[in-house]
Amino acid sequence: MPAARWRGRAGRDTLAVMIQTLTIILGFQLAGEVISRIADLPLPGPVAGMLLLVAACILRPSLADRIRPTTTGLLSHLSLFFVPAGVGIIAHWQSLRSDGLGIAVAVMASTLLAIAAGALAFTWVARLTRSEEPDALRDQGHE
Amino acid sequence: MNDPLLIWSYLAQGPLVWLTATLVAYLIGDACFRAAGRKSWANPVLVAVILLALLLISTGTDYATYFEGAQFVHFMLGPATVALGLPLYDNLPRVRKAALPMLAGLLAGSITAVASALLIARAFGVGGSVLASLAPKSTTAPVAIGIAERIGGQPTLTAALVLLTGIFGAIIVTPLLNALRIRDWRARGFAIGVAAHGIGTARAFQVNQTAGAFSGIGMGLNAVLTAIIAPLALHLFGG
Numbered sequence: 001m002p003a004a005r006w007r008g009r010a011g012r013d014t015l016a017v018m019i020q021t022l023t024i025i026l027g028f029q030l031a032g033e034v035i036s037r038i039a040d041l042p043l044p045g046p047v048a049g050m051l052l053l054v055a056a057c058i059l060r061p062s063l064a065d066r067i068r069p070t071t072t073g074l075l076s077h078l079s080l081f082f083v084p085a086g087v088g089i090i091a092h093w094q095s096l097r098s099d100g101l102g103i104a105v106a107v108m109a110s111t112l113l114a115i116a117a118g119a120l121a122f123t124w125v126a127r128l129t130r131s132e133e134p135d136a137l138r139d140q141g142h143e
Numbered sequence: 144m145n146d147p148l149l150i151w152s153y154l155a156q157g158p159l160v161w162l163t164a165t166l167v168a169y170l171i172g173d174a175c176f177r178a179a180g181r182k183s184w185a186n187p188v189l190v191a192v193i194l195l196a197l198l199l200i201s202t203g204t205d206y207a208t209y210f211e212g213a214q215f216v217h218f219m220l221g222p223a224t225v226a227l228g229l230p231l232y233d234n235l236p237r238v239r240k241a242a243l244p245m246l247a248g249l250l251a252g253s254i255t256a257v258a259s260a261l262l263i264a265r266a267f268g269v270g271g272s273v274l275a276s277l278a279p280k281s282t283t284a285p286v287a288i289g290i291a292e293r294i295g296g297q298p299t300l301t302a303a304l305v306l307l308t309g310i311f312g313a314i315i316v317t318p319l320l321n322a323l324r325i326r327d328w329r330a331r332g333f334a335i336g337v338a339a340h341g342i343g344t345a346r347a348f349q350v351n352q353t354a355g356a357f358s359g360i361g362m363g364l365n366a367v368l369t370a371i372i373a374p375l376a377l378h379l380f381g382g
Contacts, residue, residue, distance in 0.1 A: 025222045032225070044285040046224035047363050053228030054235075064232055071226045074219075075355065078345035079187045080169045081220045084213030085284060085306055086192035090199065091206035092303040102267025106277060107304060110260035111312045111338050112319060114281060118252025118334030118361070119325045125247035126327060131240055134326035 014069075021070035024063075028053045155204060161212025168194040181349060183317040188342055189310050220341070224283075227344070227363075230356035237353070238360060241329055248330065249361065252337035253368045254376075256281035261380040274381050276300040278373040280308045283340040286366040290373050305340065312339025313346035328353040336361025 032049025035041070041048060057064040089096070096103060126132045154160045172190035179185035199209055210217070231238070238245070260277050269277070275296035279287040284305045291301035316335045325331055332354030335343035340362045348355035 022222065025225045028228070029221050029225045043367065044224075044283070044289075046221040046285075047283075047366060049221075049225040050228040050231070050359075050363065053225055054232045057228070057232040058235075064229060067226075067229060071229045074223055074226050075230065075348050077169075077173075078223055078341065078348055079173075080166075080191075081216060081223050082188050082306070082309065082342050082345065083165055083169055083172075083191045083195070084210060084217040085220075085302060086188050086310070087195045087199070087209060087213065088206060088299075089192065089303045089306055090196045092299055096300070096303060099264075099267070099269045099273050102264050102269040103273070103277065103304070105267060106260045106264035106269070107280060107307050108311055109263050110256055111281070111308050112315060113259045114252045114256035114338035115312060115316055115319055115334045116323060117255040118248040118337045119320055119323065119330045121251035122241075122244045122248030122330035122333055123325055123327055126241065126244040126330065129243050131244065132327060133237075133329060135328065 017066075018070045021067045024067055025049075025053075025071070028056070155202065156208065158212035158215070161204075161209045162215055163212075164195060164198060165191070165213045165216050168192075168198075176349075183314050183346060186310055186313050186346070188345070189314070192310075220284075224341070227356075227359035230352065231360055234353065234356040237329065238357075241357075244330070245333060245357075245360070245364070248333050249337055249364050249368060252334055252361070253281070253365050254372060256338055256365075257369060257373055257376045258380060261376055265380065270381075271295075272297050273300065275377055277304055278377050278381075279369050280304040281338050281340060282366045282369045283362055286370065290370055294374050294377050306342070309339045309342025312343045316343065316346060317350070329357045332357035333361040336363075337365045340365070 028049040029046050030049075032047070032052055033045030035052070036043050036045050036048040123132070168191040169187060171194060172187035175190050176182075176185045176187045195209070198204075199206070257278050260280060261274055264274055264277055272295055275294045276291050278294065278296070279290035279301065282290065282305070284302055287301050287305045288298045290296075292298055312335060316331070316339070320331050320334070325334075328351050332347045332351070335347055335354075336358030339346075344355060344358040344362055347358035
């Protein structure tokens, strides 16, 4: 039976679960889009939809369990969705080339500085408020 | 129609070839990433973009034609952003506990990203609308484009700068934070989310779920804060 391939370990139809989850997620994106336009928020629709999803999960924790399998898969391949926009860099190659060196140095140096400043400020205040969770380097096998 | 050139010119105008090419390029990028031991320099977005760019240039295809097919993948950015709500929900108790460290990391990361980019670019003689396009580069693309339009930047240039920032951030974050001996997954994730938006968040999820959740929060908060500070910073450092 080829149809059996689509059934997950729990015996549920995994494709149906995917479709349900996508419908739920698109519903929240749609609601976020509508609310952000009606209320004229500075947030883009998907970010408003994300906050609505959090609120809905707080009100109904079973929702979180239902969407977890598909959502986790979606997020582990988040990189894929940036590829089409990334290819757009070649479409703007001329405008990037005119101020190339200054732009390249500014993007690289400021990104490096911003990551360092954000992480150092976070850990510094975490230490002050005694809420540290220092296990990252150990997990990565650095110590 | 059995002339291969005719078949190609027929296919190259439709979405099928470019959608397939996008997925194949990503699968190759992901395979390279795994083969390289999940190291950050083998960034799957970077590998896929280089492969597709070479393909477009060698076949003389313009970006608009390519995007006809790739838009189906591009569309999924919205649902993926909504999906970030789940790790945020899963980590809510830890998020509440980390409110103050997050506020500090957000202010430091966001202000550094905008101010240092403007100061460095201006030192190289960059000015005008390019500076305005550069100011919001650390935020997620739709927000960055909105901010750039409001302060006199070029939306398409901003989109390219946002992506370069994300790819570069995703590549350097692991060695940089290891060198700084940052041991807290929350700090590591939050900092990359603030500085390098969704591409940084994708990198964070490759490494650790907690880092990914905090990166998503950092990205969302920075989108709001940059909308406020980018016009101010441009006023202060742009002139």
